[in-house]
Amino acid sequence: xxxxxxxxxxxxxxxxxxxxxxxxxxxxxxxxxxxxxxxxxxxxxxxxxxxxxxxxxxxxxxxxxxxxxxxxxxxxxxxxxxxxxxxxxxxxxxxxxxxxxxxxxxxxxxxxxxxxxxxxxxxxxxxxxxxxxxxxxxxxxxxxxxxxxxxxxxxxxxxxxxxxxxxxxxxxxxxxxxxxxxxxxxxxxxxxxxxxxxxxxxxxxxxxxxxxxxxxxxxxxxxxxxxxxxxxxxxxxxxxxxxxxxxxxxxxxxxxxxxxxxxxxxxxxxxxxxxxxxxxxxxxxxxxxxxxxxxxxxxxxxxxxxxxxxxxxxxxxxxxxxxxxxxxxxxxxxxxxxxxxxxxxxxxxxxxxxxxxxxxxxxxxxxxx
Amino acid sequence: xxxxxxxxxxxxxxxxxxxxxxxxxxxxxxxxxxxxxxxxxxxxxxxxxxxxxxxxxxxxxxxxxxxxxxxxxxxxxxxxxxxxxxxxxxxxxxxxxxxxxxxxxxxxxxxxxxxxxxxxxxxxxxxxxxxxxxxxxxxxxxxxxxxxxxxxxxxxxxxxxxxxxxxxxxxxxxxxxxxxxxxxxxxxxxxxxxxxxxxxxxxxxxxxxxxxxxxxxxxxxxxxxxxxxxxxxxxxxxxxxxxxxxxxxxxxxxxxxxxxxxxxxxxxxxxxxxxxxxxxxxxxxxxxxxxxxxxxxxxxxxxxxxxxx
Numbered sequence: 001x002x003x004x005x006x007x008x009x010x011x012x013x014x015x016x017x018x019x020x021x022x023x024x025x026x027x028x029x030x031x032x033x034x035x036x037x038x039x040x041x042x043x044x045x046x047x048x049x050x051x052x053x054x055x056x057x058x059x060x061x062x063x064x065x066x067x068x069x070x071x072x073x074x075x076x077x078x079x080x081x082x083x084x085x086x087x088x089x090x091x092x093x094x095x096x097x098x099x100x101x102x103x104x105x106x107x108x109x110x111x112x113x114x115x116x117x118x119x120x121x122x123x124x125x126x127x128x129x130x131x132x133x134x135x136x137x138x139x140x141x142x143x144x145x146x147x148x149x150x151x152x153x154x155x156x157x158x159x160x161x162x163x164x165x166x167x168x169x170x171x172x173x174x175x176x177x178x179x180x181x182x183x184x185x186x187x188x189x190x191x192x193x194x195x196x197x198x199x200x201x202x203x204x205x206x207x208x209x210x211x212x213x214x215x216x217x218x219x220x221x222x223x224x225x226x227x228x229x230x231x232x233x234x235x236x237x238x239x240x241x242x243x244x245x246x247x248x249x250x251x252x253x254x255x256x257x258x259x260x261x262x263x264x265x266x267x268x269x270x271x272x273x274x275x276x277x278x279x280x281x282x283x284x285x286x287x288x289x290x291x292x293x294x295x296x297x298x299x300x301x302x303x304x305x306x307x308x309x310x311x312x313x314x315x316x317x318x319x320x321x322x323x324x325x326x327x328x329x330x331x332x333x334x335x336x337x338x339x340x341x342x343x344x345x346x347x348x349x350x351x352x353x354x355x356x357x358x359x360x361x362x363x364x365x366x367x368x369x
Numbered sequence: 370x371x372x373x374x375x376x377x378x379x380x381x382x383x384x385x386x387x388x389x390x391x392x393x394x395x396x397x398x399x400x401x402x403x404x405x406x407x408x409x410x411x412x413x414x415x416x417x418x419x420x421x422x423x424x425x426x427x428x429x430x431x432x433x434x435x436x437x438x439x440x441x442x443x444x445x446x447x448x449x450x451x452x453x454x455x456x457x458x459x460x461x462x463x464x465x466x467x468x469x470x471x472x473x474x475x476x477x478x479x480x481x482x483x484x485x486x487x488x489x490x491x492x493x494x495x496x497x498x499x500x501x502x503x504x505x506x507x508x509x510x511x512x513x514x515x516x517x518x519x520x521x522x523x524x525x526x527x528x529x530x531x532x533x534x535x536x537x538x539x540x541x542x543x544x545x546x547x548x549x550x551x552x553x554x555x556x557x558x559x560x561x562x563x564x565x566x567x568x569x570x571x572x573x574x575x576x577x578x579x580x581x582x583x584x585x586x587x588x589x590x591x592x593x594x595x596x597x598x599x600x601x602x603x604x605x606x607x608x609x610x611x612x613x614x615x616x617x618x619x620x621x622x623x624x625x626x627x628x629x630x631x632x633x634x635x636x637x638x639x640x641x642x643x644x645x646x647x648x649x650x651x652x653x654x655x656x657x658x659x660x661x662x663x664x665x666x667x668x669x670x671x672x673x674x675x676x677x678x
Binding site: 009010012013077080081083084085087185186187188189190191317321326327329330331332333334337338339340341342344345346347348349353356 | 421423450455515
């Protein structure tokens with residue numbers, strides 16, 4: 001009966017959750033997926049969940065992927081809901097991506113740059129042919145890739161250093177004694193958003209949403225004519241100054257992907273023509289996200305460079321308010337909840353309006369006859 | 370009628386703080402509540418947290434409840450007026466687990482009532498708190514998409530746009546067509562969304578004895594109507610505000626003055642109307658009120674309960 005379906009009750013919920021657990025496990029004749037397998041072999045899913053979940057923990061992210069049955073926004077939600085309960089004992093020092101132990105670093109702006117182009121583990125230039133050999137299980141692990149003959153440059157100079165002597169690229173100004181960065185997990189969105197707030201929102205933002213926005217910009221909806229200055233991926237040390245010590249200690253190492261997009265700037269009365277930058281940074285290896293983020297970041301800086309803003313990607317209220325997939329997914333899906341009280345109110349009105357419509361029609365007909 | 374408090378779950382198996390939120394967060398929310406009570410109808414931005422239920426499913430209301438609840442409270446949770454709707458059951462179970470509170474379906478017995486889309490039929494009393502789950506706190510959002518604009522409109526008390534929209538309603542439909550989430554003016558200063566309650570419930574907000582708190586988790590806003598506050602539904606002198614009425618009565622309890630839900634009985638157009646407020650209806654039936662379809666299968670729960678007693 002219709003009424004019963006909306007009046008669910010405790011038993012129905014418990015049973016539905018049991019069924020969910022059963023479906024998550026799938027055929028019990030197939031080996032259960034181990035969290036370690038997810039962590040090691042679905043590592044890019046883990047990276048995305050850590051990035052958008054704002055929590056660097058490979059094991060927890062892998063558990064979330066397993067629990068969410070591979071639904072990444074659901075896994076991101078699980079990790080966020082856990083993260084929010086964690087106590088905060090302080091903030092790390094800013095990480096130095098210039099000191100990254102680079103596994104991948106490419107620049108599209110120059111044929112060769114100091115430090116060289118390092119492809120690293122990339123899907124680029126693979127032919128997207130299904131590898132049926134992977135379907136056969138129990139194969140020996142792949143041969144390790146050959147080592148480079150010469151050790152790689154360390155630290156690996158970044159794209160800014162290439163431009164430094166000519167002053168062609170806007171400087172990344174380091175603010176000494178900067179105020180504490182804006183934290184969207186503690187404060188609501190505020191406009192106009194400063195760079196810290198914008199970058200945090202984009203870093204937590206949905207990869208698909210940012211990808212489409214970046215793409216729309218490339219197709220002329222608020223174009224920034226971006227050029228990929230540099231992408232780098234690798235490990236950086238995280239340092240923390242405990243109150244009781246008063247000096248920095250290394251508390252761990254995390255994998256990051258960083259992207260700098262270059263956009264030309266024709267200059268103004270005060271500023272000479274120069275390249276401006278858009279910035280993208282993610283946990284783990286999330287290249288598509290980092291590149292999209294850099295394009296969107298630059299598009300949102302239209303005010304600073306005096307660009308006209310009429311495209312969606314340039315509208316910070318539009319972009320920042322709608323980029324969070326935990327918020328978006330919850331609100332879109334809340335439409336599943338019963339709304340029959342509102343609907344009854346609406347139904348009453350529409351019935352009344354219909355009645356009046358037919359009465360008017362009948363009166364008109366009568367008058368015409 | 371309230372269920373007894375279960376054995377304290379304060380044992381090692383509790384992985385979270387009492388009432389889920391940490392004490393610092395509760396403090397931040399309580400401060401926002403105090404500010405909201407001091408400026409009735411004003412939307413206070415707050416550092417809304419990610420909750421273990423999705424945004425849009427009551428995260429604002431849950432955070433408000435978590436910030437004010439204590440072990441001595443008696444908690445009631447309704448959705449669409451009913452205690453047995455799935456999301457209400459889920460939220461009630463959450464607080465029974467994390468806050469060791471007694472829960473109830475009895476409106477009069479509850480100290481905190483969390484609600485989505487309704488105000489109970491029974492008048493609330495001093496000492497009770499009604500916590501609303503709010504999807505969109507901004508009453509002007511449908512008319513102006515930008516938060517920067519709507520904040521300025523509230524600051525300047527510039528509500529002309531809202532009145533124009535009501536006027537356009539009248540010119541198009543011959544009446545103000547808003548049916549739920551009908552905008553109200555609080556203390557003749559702030560325009561406020563009453564949350565998507567039917568306008569039937571709007572008059573209950575005026576001069577109410579209880580504290581009314583509104584929480585919007587996703588939009589990160591808290592607002593409030595303190596006891597005995599003026600709350601006026603917008604209208605015009607020649608088009609006064611009016612609430613919904615039904616020609617039908619409640620099929621189970623015969624109530625003529627409660628908000629009714631329409632229940633489709635088959636695909637031949639047969640239907641019945643029943644009270645949306647499930648406790649109100651049950652209480653009336655227990656007092657001997659009988660509707661035209663009393664004893665219908667929908668009433669089975671009550672029938673079984675009585676048989677058990």
